[in-house]
Structure formats: C-alpha cells, structure tokens
Amino acid sequence: MPDPITAAAPVSYTVSIEVIPMSIVDAVPAVLLVERDQQHALPGGVLHAGEGLEAAVQRILGAQAPVTAAHLEQLYTFVDAPAGGGAASLTIAYVALVAAEGFAAPLKAHAALVLADVSVPWAGEAGGPVDVCTPGGEPLALVAGDAEILGQAMRRLRGKLDYSGVGFALLPERFTLRQLQDVHEAILGVRLNKPAFRRRMLDKGWLEATGERETGASFRPAELYRTRPVKGG
Amino acid sequence: MPDPITAAAPVSYTVSIEVIPMSIVDAVPAVLLVERDQQHALPGGVLHAGEGLEAAVQRILGAQAPVTAAHLEQLYTFVDAPAGGGAASLTIAYVALVAAEGFAAPLKAHAALVLADVSVPWAGEAGGPVDVCTPGGEPLALVAGDAEILGQAMRRLRGKLDYSGVGFALLPERFTLRQLQDVHEAILGVRLNKPAFRRRMLDKGWLEATGERETGASFRPAELYRTRPVKGG
DNA sequence: CGAATAGTGTCTCTGAGACATTATAGG
C-alpha cells in the first residue's frame, strides 16, 4: 500500500561523486586535492543522466585531476546534509589508485591541485583522527566530511592489501620488490621484515621476474618484477 | 567550466534500496525473499526525501520483512538499467544480519515471504555462480541482478568474519562456542578445527563466559558466552 | 677496496591443525 504522493512522484535526488586520487609518494600515502575558497576538497562532480558510475569517475578525474587510475573502487554512499535549498542529494565516494609518477603531470597542469600527505592512525574499525598536510608538513584545512572519507579509504586499502592485488595499482608496470614493500609499509604504516615479505609475495604467485634490473643506482641493482597475467580468468 | 544545461538543471535520480535479510538457519546461510510474479526478489523500496539511508533500510524491512537486524552494512551502489521510461535510477544494496530465531515470526506473518538457502562457491575475488534454493532443495528463480548482490554480500561477510565481530550478529545474545563455530563454518563453507577455533575466539578477547550452561541437551551442556562490552570505546 | 643496497640461509617463535584424552549431562 504505497503512499499515493510518493508513488505518483517518487523523490528525486541529485547524485554527486567524489573521488580520492591516491598514490604513494616518497613512501607516504598521498592524495590530490582541489583548492577552493581557502579549503581543500576531493575532486567531485555530478552524475549525468545515463552515465555509468565508473565513467563519471573517469570524467571527473579527467576534468579536475587528470590521472591514469590503475584501480577504481567504490567506497560507500551517503546522503548529504540538506543544503538549505532542500533538494535532496547523495554522494558516492570512489578511490582511484594511481602510480606515483602519475601525479607529476596533473600537478603542473592544474594550478588548483595540491599534493597532500595523509596519515590515518590505527584505531580499530572505528578509526581515529585523519591528518592531512603538505609534503612540507603544513596542515591543510579539509572541507567538512572529506576527512572521514579519506579515513575510510585508507582502512579499506589496509584490509585488502594482502589478499588482493591493490598494491600493484600504486606502482609502475615494472617495479622492484623494495618498491612493493615500500608501498605496503606506507599503507599499513608499519615496518615489514624483508625476507618474510619477499617470501610471501613470491609464494602468492602474483609476480613474475622480468630478468631486467634497475638502472641508475650506485649499488647493486634490484631485479624488476611485473604482475603475472592470471591464467584461466 | 560546467555545461550550462546540466548546471542549470542537474539530473535527478530515483534512489532505491535493496536489503538482504540474512541469517544462518540450520547451519546454512539463508535469506528472506519476497515472491513477486513467480519470481523471488530481495526486499526493496524507494528512498524518501530527507530520510537517512539506515532509516530507509529499517522502514523497508519493517514493511516487507520485519526482522530485528543486529548489524546493518552498506554493500554497494549501482545505476539501474534504464527502464524504458527513461527516468534515471540508482540502487543501494544493504546487508541486514539477523539471529536465526528472528526469521520465524516474519515468515508466519507475511505470506509472500520465502526462506531461501544461499550457496556461493569460493571463486576468488570475482566470484562464481550463486545458487539459491528452498530448504527442501528446490531451486528458486531470482529477479535479474539479485544473484550478483547475494554473491557480493557473502563474499563481504567472508572477508570480515575473522577480524570483525559480524559473526555475533547472527547469534542470540547468549550462545555456545559450538553455535559460533557453526556460524563461521556456514559462512566460510568450510569445516573448522574445534580446539583451534576455541583458542582463536577466546584469545581475541571478544567473548565473556556467563557461567550459565545450555539446557535441554541429553549430554554435557555447553557453557553460554556473550560478547564482551568493549572498554574504552 | 669501500659504501650501499639486493638477495638468501637459518634459527626461533607463534598460531593452527590433528588427535587423543578427560569431563559431564541424560537415559
């Protein structure tokens, strides 16, 4: 027995998307933020008609922070606080994982883009305070709500890190085991044991040695690995 | 540089919610489905204006499958296939975990409600085919899309089971370790080792012995436990 | 050869599975 009013005219929502373009820069988790009115916000925009969610994420990234996301992941959806005007609205948060080199070009091209280091303490499932600052260490003011989103994103990554391949999305196509370990340490915020980390990664069978080696180092060059194409799907 | 048309009139979406009322019945994962037109669907409805997401979930459950959910969890959001009419719409899927006894009353009260056993094979992250049938073993026809949602729900539960307390939401307030193990085995679809399971659970510190014992069994009664109130938040 | 890092061998410790043994209820 539906209410006749809502049945005749179901409530309409404006649907926004917010994206967290995230990477590991200098062994620290970092995101791209857009500067607006002295504050810093995640890139975002409105979902168009007939547009897929991931397509919208790509469009918004292209317009505000043109990075190549190696992994897109939906985080969660929430209703926005009513904005006075009264139009109901909803936001869907996405995480976009990018290799570190992917941040340089957009930072040069878009003056409003800012690189921010993120630190999220381990506070169980609930999560503690999220700290965002410039690589220099100056704290940044975040738009209301974005700190919470960043915290959820970091916790999601931590949870998925060692049973899924999300870590690889933060690295270039060829990488050394040390780089992979740096990514894991940055996300987890913990130092890991080198031999144990190597064993675990190689035993998973996700990696393939290329036979090539790092160049440019003044010490023994590390072997380059790539993710192994999974056979059979 | 926003497009003037969409900026003036941002696209409106109708937002639906679908809920998976899930429990473990007779050591098997089970859900409540609504029968409609020879098919079976998850309970669902439209999000009202100014309504919170969890409030909407509770309202929809109350109307279609009145259970007491001990744990609500947002699963994911997707855009619906355009329904001819052209109105854009979006669905948010939720999981509602219920203690097994909570299914009896709504099944009696609502004729359209059906209890269905769910089986989701372990097929990595991608997931394999989802099988839904009556407790008797007869397969049920699901509305398009709902099988995928059920699969995601089961995989989410499997992932969270042993680092979070979700398992407790599927049990009454007081329960035996055997019941807890049955819940874990049902969700994971695997037999677990009894001494190891006991040790792990007790070591986590989430449990508290009540000193009371099971009644009615014709053998040694098991001790009843409850979840320990977490101190300090 | 020295510096710096890659990569490996080995010992130990912890946590889980396997299995057997003891404990306790009803009939």
Place this chain on the structure above:
DNA sequence: CCTATAATGTCTCAGAGACACTATTCG
C-alpha cells in the same frame, strides 16, 4: 555404565620475524 557432546592437553607443521651472511654495482 553407555552415549553423545563439551572442553582441554599435546604433538606437529607452516608461516613470519630476527639476524647474519653473501652478492653485486659504482666510484
């Protein structure tokens, strides 16, 4: 005293941390 299940002790094995040692590149 028999049966069924609870609860626990112990052995073994696998995975991870700690640590030291070897390997390789540049200057």
